Amino acid sequence: MTFIAPAGTPIRLADLFQLIPRPARAPAGDELAQHLAAHAQHSQAWLLSTGRAAMTVLLRAFKARAEGRRTDVIIPAYTCYSVPAAVARAGLRPRLCDIDPRTLSLDLDRLQGMDPDRTLAVVTANLYGVPNALSEIEEWAQRHGVLMLDDAAQALGATYAGRPVGGFGTAGIYSFDKGKNITSLEGGAIVASDPVLCNEIDRVTAALPPPRAGHTLFTAAKLVAYAMLLHPRAYGLVQALPFLGLGRTIYDDSYPIARYSHTLARVARSLYVRLAELTAARRHNAAALREALRDVPDIEPIALLPAAEAAYARLPVLVPPEKRTVILRTLQSAGIGATASYPNALSDVPEVIALIEPQDRDTPGAREVASRIMTLPTHPYTPMDLPARVRQLVFDALRA
Numbered sequence: 219m220t221f222i223a224p225a226g227t228p229i230r231l232a233d234l235f236q237l238i239p240r241p242a243r244a245p246a247g248d249e250l251a252q253h254l255a256a257h258a259q260h261s262q263a264w265l266l267s268t269g270r271a272a273m274t275v276l277l278r279a280f281k282a283r284a285e286g287r288r289t290d291v292i293i294p295a296y297t298c299y300s301v302p303a304a305v306a307r308a309g310l311r312p313r314l315c316d317i318d319p320r321t322l323s324l325d326l327d328r329l330q331g332m333d334p335d336r337t338l339a340v341v342t343a344n345l346y347g348v349p350n351a352l353s354e355i356e357e358w359a360q361r362h363g364v365l366m367l368d369d370a371a372q373a374l375g376a377t378y379a380g381r382p383v384g385g386f387g388t389a390g391i392y393s394f395d396k397g398k399n400i401t402s403l404e405g406g407a408i409v410a411s412d413p414v415l416c417n418e419i420d421r422v423t424a425a426l427p428p429p430r431a432g433h434t435l436f437t438a439a440k441l442v443a444y445a446m447l448l449h450p451r452a453y454g455l456v457q458a459l460p461f462l463g464l465g466r467t468i469y470d471d472s473y474p475i476a477r478y479s480h481t482l483a484r485v486a487r488s489l490y491v492r493l494a495e496l497t498a499a500r501r502h503n504a505a506a507l508r509e510a511l512r513d514v515p516d517i518e519p520i521a522l523l524p525a526a527e528a529a530y531a532r533l534p535v536l537v538p539p540e541k542r543t544v545i546l547r548t549l550q551s552a553g554i555g556a557t558a559s560y561p562n563a564l565s566d567v568p569e570v571i572a573l574i575e576p577q578d579r580d581t582p583g584a585r586e587v588a589s590r591i592m593t594l595p596t597h598p599y600t601p602m603d604l605p606a607r608v609r610q611l612v613f614d615a616l617r618a
């Protein structure tokens with residue numbers, strides 16, 4: 219049976235050829251970093267082993283820039299569990315700000331009410347490639363002398379008010395993990411401009427270990443398998459292998475922090491060149507799904523803020539909580555990679571509860587999202603008839 223992967227980036231033979239070593243004018247990583255810095259309208263970019271490694275290095279540099287005077291980092295109460303893990307790994311304290319369940323952006327009223335005096339930084343989420351209220355968050359951060367980390371791990375290619383997501387605030391990060399806008403299965407980047415901060419990131423990254431050759435070779439082999447298996451004709455096989463742990467969300471703060479491989483950077487660079495085409499395909503597929511679901515009762519696509527152009531790594535929709543299991547099961551049984559995304563608000567994740575203050579557990583918006591969200595595939599391998607099939611299957615599941 220065919221199975222449409224929940225997210226992914228088709229990798230062509232020409233991209234895989236990039237894995238073969240060859241003489242070059244400049245290391246591919248340098249070129250990719252230049253592309254990303256220009257993309258984010260920042261002056262510099264650094265490549266790291268993962269997005270969470272990038273976030274940890276950046277937060278440590280924020281901490282050094284503030285000379286340890288401020289220790290709190292405001293993060294959205296519904297985001298990837300790697301975010302609080304990176305804050306803790308940087309020796310800082312996460313504070314949770316609730317989100318608006320309609321848009322997934324930080325709830326601006328809640329943000330206004332947070333104490334900025336101990337706050338080092340505020341972090342965005344831009345989940346599924348849907349931009350948060352970035353100008354408004356940037357304005358709040360500037361007004362209070364708080365640094366802003368624009369987390370574009372899932373949003374390379376999205377824009378807000380005509381500016382690139384990842385380019386707001388003090389600095390941003392991107393990720394090249396497997397479900398992201400472009401992928402080499404792992405990798406991440408920091409983008410920044412502030413000279414003091416850039417010096418600090420330079421200092422820290424120069425001391426990081428290079429990627430291990432054996433690890434790069436193994437990842438390159440997995441990338442070849444990924445390129446072959448992402449197609450719906452093959453993905454059923456991947457789906458049937460539970461030991462791969464796909465889609466599982468765990469809190470882990472013990473990841474390596476290393477530099478990114480130049481070999482993998484050649485593939486990421488090759489995909490970056492096609493970013494506009496990939497984003498256009500995802501936007502088109504997301505629009506068709508939204509249109510197909512328009513009059514399905516109780517199904518609400520996450521609203522786009524007026525200034526936002528999403529990159530749609532996936533299409534997020536809210537469904538009735540009591541029907542979510544049956545909707546997911548119906549879609550998955552029909553070979554459609556619908557997911558429930560992160561299972562909990564961060565305020566209900568035991569490892570995070572141990573780090574936060576009791577008042578930060580009041581996050582009804584994040585809890586509503588955790589119980590209602592469903593994501594649908596938008597990647598270029600999704601077939602033309604997906605929207606009509608999803609519409610019919612969701613109707614069937616709601617009637618069941």
Ligand SMILES: Cc1ncc(COP(=O)(O)O)c(C=O)c1O
Binds near residue numbers: 300406
């Ligand atoms: C919003 C967000 N931030 C940060 C990360 C960390 O990126 P990585 O998986 O490359 O470590 C992720 C990864 O899924 C993410 O979704």
